[in-house]
Amino acid sequence: MALDLSNLQKAINSLEIAIKIASLKIKGNNDPEEKVIMAGVIQTFEFTYELCWKFMKRWLEVNGEGATIDGATRKEIFRIALEKQLIKDVELWFEYTLARNETSHTYDSDTAQEVYQKAIKFLDDAKLLLLKIESKND
Numbered sequence: 001m002a003l004d005l006s007n008l009q010k011a012i013n014s015l016e017i018a019i020k021i022a023s024l025k026i027k028g029n030n031d032p033e034e035k036v037i038m039a040g041v042i043q044t045f046e047f048t049y050e051l052c053w054k055f056m057k058r059w060l061e062v063n064g065e066g067a068t069i070d071g072a073t074r075k076e077i078f079r080i081a082l083e084k085q086l087i088k089d090v091e092l093w094f095e096y097t098l099a100r101n102e103t104s105h106t107y108d109s110d111t112a113q114e115v116y117q118k119a120i121k122f123l124d125d126a127k128l129l130l131l132k133i134e135s136k137n138d
Helices: 006-025 032-069 074-083 090-105 109-135
Strands: none
Touching: 006 032, 006 109, 032 074, 032 090, 032 109, 074 090, 090 109
């Protein structure tokens, strides 16, 4: 059964647009406008990350991994996704999970900057995940 990937595609597109706009607007002045733009990127990262791992899990369930997915932790899902070649680096996905968990602490400018940088790095891995799922989505 093929999954409807349109919501994942929209989320990834939104993150890409947010990062492009931020790259034009953020100059390191740390002014209020830059903080708002960075917060928007972080929030879009958060939403996109959540959709990515949920689609990863859904794809694994639909494609015969249901027995091993029931009750699996996120780390276990990432490891299985690596085995199924949906992702290329499980350690990066662990890092994205940590960054996602830090989004509630983005009032700290150093933490916000770290999560923002992870969001930029995440975009390519999210796109790769989408491509892999699309290519195996039958």
